[in-house]
Every structure is written in C-alpha cells, then in structure tokens.
Amino acid sequence: MSGDVTIRIEGLWKRYGFPIPEALRKGISRLKRKNPEEDGLWALKDLTLEIRRGETVGIVGRNGAGKSTLLKVLAGVTAPTKGRVEILGRIFPMIELNAGLNMELTGRENVRLLGAIMGLTRSEVERALPAIEDFTDLGQWFDKPVRMYSSGMLARLGFGVAVNVESDVTLIDETFSVGDLKFQNKSLARVKEMRESGATVLLVSHSLETLQFVAKRGILLEQGQLLADGTALEAINAYETLVFRSEQQRLEHRVRSRITSEEVNIFGARLYDRAGNTLTEVPAGAPFGIEVDLRLNRKLERPMFSLGILNAAGILCKWNISEEDGLVEKGDCGRYLMRAWYPENRLANGAYEVHFAVRNATSFETMERIAGVVSFAVVGKLRARGIVAGKCAWELIPVDEDEIASGLAKGDARVSGTR
Amino acid sequence: MSTAVYVNMGQSGREVSRFLSLLWALVVRDVTSRYRRSSLGMWWAFLQPLILMLLFNMLRGFVNIPSDGIPYVLFSYAALVPWTFFANSLSACGPSIITNAEVIKKIALPREVFPLAAVCTALFDFAMSGIVLAVLMAWFAVHVGLALLWLPVLICIMTTAAFAIGLLLASLGTFRRDFTFATPFLTQAWLFVTPVIYPMSSVPEKWRALYMLNPMVGIIEGFRSVLLRNASPPLEPLVASAVMTMILLALCWPLFRRLSAYFADVL
Numbered sequence: 042m043s044g045d046v047t048i049r050i051e052g053l054w055k056r057y058g059f060p061i062p063e064a065l066r067k068g069i070s071r072l073k074r075k076n077p078e079e080d081g082l083w084a085l086k087d088l089t090l091e092i093r094r095g096e097t098v099g100i101v102g103r104n105g106a107g108k109s110t111l112l113k114v115l116a117g118v119t120a121p122t123k124g125r126v127e128i129l130g131r132i133f134p135m136i137e138l139n140a141g142l143n144m145e146l147t148g149r150e151n152v153r154l155l156g157a158i159m160g161l162t163r164s165e166v167e168r169a170l171p172a173i174e175d176f177t178d179l180g181q182w183f184d185k186p187v188r189m190y191s192s193g194m195l196a197r198l199g200f201g202v203a204v205n206v207e208s209d210v211t212l213i214d215e216t217f218s219v220g221d222l223k224f225q226n227k228s229l230a231r232v233k234e235m236r237e238s239g240a241t242v243l244l245v246s247h248s249l250e251t252l253q254f255v256a257k258r259g260i261l262l263e264q265g266q267l268l269a270d271g272t273a274l275e276a277i278n279a280y281e282t283l284v285f286r287s288e289q290q291r292l293e294h295r296v297r298s299r300i301t302s303e304e305v306n307i308f309g310a311r312l313y314d315r316a317g318n319t320l321t322e323v324p325a326g327a328p329f330g331i332e333v334d335l336r337l338n339r340k341l342e343r344p345m346f347s348l349g350i351l352n353a354a355g356i357l358c359k360w361n362i363s364e365e366d367g368l369v370e371k372g373d374c375g376r377y378l379m380r381a382w383y384p385e386n387r388l389a390n391g392a393y394e395v396h397f398a399v400r401n402a403t404s405f406e407t408m409e410r411i412a413g414v415v416s417f418a419v420v421g422k423l424r425a426r427g428i429v430a431g432k433c434a435w436e437l438i439p440v441d442e443d444e445i446a447s448g449l450a451k452g453d454a455r456v457s458g459t460r
Numbered sequence: 461m462s463t464a465v466y467v468n469m470g471q472s473g474r475e476v477s478r479f480l481s482l483l484w485a486l487v488v489r490d491v492t493s494r495y496r497r498s499s500l501g502m503w504w505a506f507l508q509p510l511i512l513m514l515l516f517n518m519l520r521g522f523v524n525i526p527s528d529g530i531p532y533v534l535f536s537y538a539a540l541v542p543w544t545f546f547a548n549s550l551s552a553c554g555p556s557i558i559t560n561a562e563v564i565k566k567i568a569l570p571r572e573v574f575p576l577a578a579v580c581t582a583l584f585d586f587a588m589s590g591i592v593l594a595v596l597m598a599w600f601a602v603h604v605g606l607a608l609l610w611l612p613v614l615i616c617i618m619t620t621a622a623f624a625i626g627l628l629l630a631s632l633g634t635f636r637r638d639f640t641f642a643t644p645f646l647t648q649a650w651l652f653v654t655p656v657i658y659p660m661s662s663v664p665e666k667w668r669a670l671y672m673l674n675p676m677v678g679i680i681e682g683f684r685s686v687l688l689r690n691a692s693p694p695l696e697p698l699v700a701s702a703v704m705t706m707i708l709l710a711l712c713w714p715l716f717r718r719l720s721a722y723f724a725d726v727l
Contacts, residue, residue, distance in 0.1 A: 057725040058722065058725050058726065059635075059719075059722045059725070059726070113565075113724065114466075116566075116567065116568050117466060117468060117568030118564070118565060118566060118567065118568050118724045119721075119722070119724040119725055120464060120466060120721040120722065121464040121465070121466055122464055123464050124464060124465070125464075125465045125467075126465065126466045126467065127465075127467045128467065128468045132468065134566060134567055134568075140562040140563045140565070140566040140567065141560070141562060141563040143489050143493045145492075145493040145496045145497065146489065146492065146493055146496075150488075150489075150492065153485055153488070154485045154486075154488075154489050156485075157478075157481045157482040157484070157485030157486070158482065158485070158563055158567060158569070159567065160478055160482075160567075161478075161481070162474060162477045162478055162481045163481040163484065163485075166481070186496075
C-alpha cells in the first residue's frame with residue numbers, strides 16, 4: 042500500500058514565527074522570565090500521518106486544534122519547524138477562495154486574477170472562462186465590479202475558478218459554509234466528482250453532516266496532536282465526546298460557583314442508568330435518568346421542578362415539568378435527590394446540555410435556575426441525525442406511470458405514494 | 461537548527477509559464493484598479509513626473525544649477541523619468557507583501573512575484589512618462605540616433621536595481637513596518653546623491669569614485685547622454701552601476717528567499 046501514498050508526514054512540529062535556534066530561544070525566554078520549556082506555542086506537535094491516493098479525509102477538532110495549520114503546512118504556505126512533509130503530486134488549497142479578489146475589478150477581470158493566483162496559466166484561464174461564467178451563474182453581474190456583489194456571489198466566483206484547477210491533492214477549508222443551498226449542493230457534487238476521479242481530498246469543516254457525507258476517513262486533532270484516526274464517523278464521535286467532556290468541565294466549574302442562592306442549594310447533578318450507575322455517555326435509544334442533588338432552605342408548599350434538554354445547537358429538544366408529570370410532594374427544608382427517569386430516549390446522537398429550574402408553584406417565583414447543570418452525549422453507531430432519533434420504515438414501491446396517467450385522465454383523485 | 465523538510469514532487473514543468481501568467485495578472489490588476497475610481501484616470505501616470513519637473517524648474521529660478529548646456533526642462537525631465545520609476549518601485553515594493561497578505565497566507569506562490577509585480581507596474585508608469593519625454597524632445601528638436609540602442613541595457617539595469625532593493629525592503633518591511641515608513645525618507649536622501657537635479661560634473665573629483673557606488677548614478681547619466689547628447693553612456697559609472705546592481709541582487713534575493721518561508725507566519 043505504501044506505493045500509492047500521496048502525503049507522508051513524519052514527526053511534524055510547527056511553531057509560528059521565524060525559527061530561532063533552540064539555545065537562543067531558551068536564552069530569550071529566560072531573559073523574559075518565562076518557562077523555557079513552555080510548549081503551549083506549538084500549533085502542531087509530533088504529527089505523523091499517511092494519506093493514500095484517492096482518500097477523502099475529514100479533519101475535525103476544536104478551534105485552535107491545528108486543523109488550519111496542518112492544511113497550511115501541507116499547502117506550503119508556511120514552513121514546518123521540525124519534521125518531514127512529503128507530497129507526491131500537485132497540491133491545491135481551496136482555502137478561502139476569495140483571497141486576492143480586487144474590489145474595483147469586474148467579475149471577469151477577477152476570474153483572470155484568481156485563476157493566475159490559483160496556478161492557471163493565461164491560456165488555461167481563457168479556455169476555462171466560459172465554463173466559469175456558466176458555473177458561477179452570475180449573469181450580467183459577471184461584468185460588474187465585485188464591490189457590488191453579495192457575499193454569496195463572491196463565494197461563487199472563487200469556487201467557480203477553483204473547480205477548474207486540476208490537482209492531485211485538494212485541501213478544502215470551510216468552503217461549504219458560504220452560498221445558498223443550490224450552490225452548496227453544486228460544490229458538494231464537485232467534491233464527490235473529484236473523489237470519484239481518484240483525487241485526494243482533505244477537508245476541514247465545522248459541518249459534521251457535510252463531513253459525514255463526503256469523507257470516508259476522519260482524523261481528530263486536539264492541541265496539535267492526532268487524537269483519533271479512523272472512519273469519518275469514528276472521528277466525529279470522538280470529536281463530540283471531546284467537546285462534551287470539555288463542556289462538562291466548564292460547567293462543573295460554573296455550577297460549583299453557583300451555590301450562592303439562599304433558598305436552594307444545588308450540589309451536583311449526574312446521569313444514571315437503570316442500575317443507578319453514573320453515565321457520561323448515553324447509548325442511543327437506552328433509557329436514562331437525571332439526578333440533581335439539592336437542598337431546600339425554605340419550606341415550599343408546592344415545589345415545581347423543570348428539566349430541559351438542549352442540543353449542541355442550543356435547540357430545546359425536551360422540556361418537562363414535575364407537576365405535569367405527577368410529582369406532588371411537599372418540600373420541607375432539607376436535602377433531596379431529585380430524580381427524573383426518561384424511559385423513552387428519542388434523542389439523536391450528539392452533545393446535550395441540561396437546564397434545571399426550581400420554582401414555587403403557588404407564587405410562580407423562580408427560586409433557582411441553572412443552565413447546563415449537567416451535560417452528556419448520546420452515542421450510537423448509526424449515522425442518522427436530527428433532533429429526534431428513531432428508525433422509520435422505508436419502502437420503495439414501483440409505480441406504473443401509464444396507470445397514473447390514465448387514472449388522472451379519468452379524474453381519479455388517488456394520491457400517489459399512499460396505500 | 462532542527463531539521464524541517466518540505467518536499468513537493470508535484471511540479472509539472474509549467475512553473476515558468478505559471479509565474480509569468482501570475483505576474484501579468486498582478487500587473488494588470490494594479491494598473492487597471494489603481495485609477496478606476498479617479499476622474500483623471502491614467503493621466504496621473506503622465507502628471508506625476510510632469511509636476512516634479514515643474515517644481516524643479518521653479519527651484520532653478522532661485523538657485524543657479526548647471527545643466528551642461530542643455531535646456532533645464534529636458535535636462536531634469538530625462539533624469540526624472542528613470543528616477544520616478546526607481547522611487548515608485550521602492551515605495552511599492554516595501555508593502556507589496558503586506559498588501560497581498562490574504563493571498564500569501566492561503567496559497568503557496570513564489571513570493572518574489574509580488575515585489576516584481578510592483579516593479580513592473582512602476583515600469584508601466586515609466587513607459588507613460590517616457591511618452592511625455594518623447595514629446596518634449598520633439599518640441600526641443602533634440603537630435604537622436606543610434607545611441608538609443610543603449611536604452612534596453614539601461615532599462616534592464618535600472619529594473620534589476622529597483623527589484624534588488626525592492627526585495628530587501630519587502631522582506632524587512634514584512635517583519636517590521638518601520639522600514640516601510642522609512643522608505644520615503646530613504647528615497648528623498650537618495651535623490652540628493654543622484655544626479656537628477658544637477659549634473660554629475662558638479663560633483664567634486666575626489667568624491668566621484670564613492671559617488672558612483674550609487675547604482676542610479678550610472679543609469680541616470682546614461683539616460684541623459686543617450687537621449688540628449690546622442691552619445692554612449694559614460695562607461696565608468698555604467699559599469700559601476702551594473703556591478704553594484706549584481707552585488708545587491710546577490711545579497712537581497714537569498715535573504716528574501718530565506719525570510720519568505722515565514723511571511724505567512726507573521727502576516
């Protein structure tokens with residue numbers, strides 16, 4: 042297999058800035074009274090990776106994980122600090138395609154400019170111009186100065202040129218997030234075309250759905266290191282777990298600093314399974330419960346608890362009120378474990394956050410409200426996404442078109458597709 | 461220094477043609493976009509040296525500057541055309557990397573193309589003001605001849621000198637903006653040690669050798685003799701210019717190459 046390796050990275054380290062010899066650098070940091078061993082400045086740490094011809098690799102990671110740096114080093118935009126990078130083939134970075142646009146020039150003039158920047162010769166640009174004009178779908182705007190363009194139109198211009206550049210390895214960074222849906226689909230189709238034609242594609246996108254559909258392999262970067270390398274789905278799952286863990290650490294810190302309310306104290310919250318064991322990840326479809334450890338410092342005639350579950354996009358997926366679900370206990374002063382059991386888990390895969398509130402049902406005053414009292418991830422093997430999980434029953438029913446036509450002619454009001 | 465290797469084996473042998481296409485596109489961009497929103501448009505390319513010439517003529521009204529028996533308008537303008545090119549090149553090269561930061565941060569290109577494009581854009585203005593000079597020469601009925609064949613040589617040395625110093629300013633200016641701010645003062649000072657408003661003959665004999673180390677001396681004097689006296693350029697200053705230009709290029713280009721690998725990091 043080593044014969045068709047396109048990209049080989051061995052022990053790649055990258056630190057931004059002009060490389061100063063190690064001894065001198067240590068001397069300088071000592072002068073500045075900083076820890077000379079401090080390595081927080083490394084954007085990439087000891088990265089080793091092999092990418093074979095024809096692979097479509099999605100790169101995931103949080104902000105500052107080193108995704109863009111990796112693409113920049115591969116593109117040759119910035120030099121590696123240590124290590125070896127080998128690329129066998131022509132590399133083309135589709136990174137922010139509007140770099141180099143001049144606002145005063147027309148679309149057509151800018152296409153010539155962008156084409157040259159992206160490595161096309163003059164004759165190649167002239168040959169591709171009609172195709173680009175067609176692809177960008179700008180009509181009469183094509184000959185107007187680009188300062189009059191909308192951001193979507195600008196994006197189309199850059200992408201239109203980029204798809205006409207032939208390369209063995211294509212690097213894509215967040216190019217899909219621009220433009221309208223029609224244009225996004227066009228772009229996606231183009232990436233699939235490249236994949237099918239045997240080109241190697243590396244892409245960074247915050248849209249996990251896109252990655253899932255386009256990429257076959259996935260790698261997860263965290264603080265400049267390779268954390269996971271496998272199928273796209275494995276990498277995405279690892280990424281979501283990572284995001285969830287760090288989110289949880291942040292929340293734990295926040296919750297601890299939140300126990301200041303005089304009337305209600307909240308000591309902690311957890312998720313548990315049927316056996317009562319604490320969960321950090323909920324298997325897709327498995328029932329689970331949420332437990333909140335709290336103390337009431339005021340006697341409440343009718344305490345009312347509410348639990349909301351929000352997904353990573355901040356959409357409220359589920360919200361329950363204790364009173365409506367039949368909890369009518371009185372609340373004397375004292376410490377409690379409030380438990381809510383979710384027998385039907387219809388949450389889709391992803392990261393979630395729990396919002397918790399205590400109210401006085403007689404006066405409706407809010408005693409305590411915590412956003413993100415606990416968070417968790419729902420993990421499953423299936424790729425289906427959305428807000429609500431669950432399989433649906435699919436069918437593919439062959440239909441005789443002639444029959445429909447004759448049925449319509451007779452005034453048959455039958456709706457096709459239903460039985 | 462630790463080992464860092466970047467190997468790209470995807471070169472297809474069309475690099476030269478790509479480089480020239482890119483250079484052309486950048487020059488077209490600079491030339492067409494620069495004047496697009498000004499009312500006078502391209503006329504600025506003519507106006508710039510014309511205004512300078514008028515200023516120096518006014519100066520001559522107060523101070524007596526020798527001009528080797530040539531009408532002062534011609535004498536100064538023939539020198540101002542190459543000088544304006546040189547000064548414009550330097551001021552455009554310094555920030556050429558910074559103004560193209562968006563491109564340099566995204567795509568690997570031979571970075572020399574940006575200062576070179578700045579020089580070529582200045583060369584366009586040079587051609588424009590050359591037309592004005594031709595008209596002026598026709599007006600004064602200057603006799604020209606075979607000496608004009610020296611022009612390509614002079615232009616070649618002049619462009620190379622501007623490119624070499626431009627590379628230096630671009631590489632330093634990218635790391636520290638101070639160099640870009642200092643460039644106008646540098647060119648001002650340089651103007652006074654170049655025979656633009658005065659002839660080289662007014663420089664004392666004992667300083668001549670030192671004076672000729674300035675690569676612009678041989679070029680400007682060359683332009684004057686070729687255009688106004690129909691004579692070959694004075695050989696000594698011309699050779700000094702060519703040698704100095706080569707030395708500058710041999711020093712500045714490797715420096716630029718070395719620093720340019722880290723341009724993307726500091727932009």
